[in-house]
Amino acid sequence: MTPMKAIELVGAIDEQHRLRAQVPEELPAGPVRLIVLVPEEDEAGSAWARGVAGEWSEELSDPKQDIYTLDDGQPVNAPR
Numbered sequence: 916m917t918p919m920k921a922i923e924l925v926g927a928i929d930e931q932h933r934l935r936a937q938v939p940e941e942l943p944a945g946p947v948r949l950i951v952l953v954p955e956e957d958e959a960g961s962a963w964a965r966g967v968a969g970e971w972s973e974e975l976s977d978p979k980q981d982i983y984t985l986d987d988g989q990p991v992n993a994p995r
Contacts, residue, residue, distance in 0.1 A: 919948065 926936030
């Protein structure tokens with residue numbers, strides 16, 4: 916196997932599951948090996964949010980839960 920040099924890049928995976936990343940111009944065109952590091956999900960991750968949304972969806976869609984209006988309270992940036 917040919918020795919390889921590691922270069923860290925930041926990329927994104929889109930909805931079509933394609934990886935996009937900008938590489939330095941001095942890199943030649945050709946095949947590369949990729950190692951994709953994905954952030955681990957913590958307790959406040961998306962699985963937790965989906966679970967809460969699923970558990971509370973029926974309750975939150977109940978019109979009796981609409982107890983606040985836009986006229987209630989004050990904006991967080993209101994003068995004190």
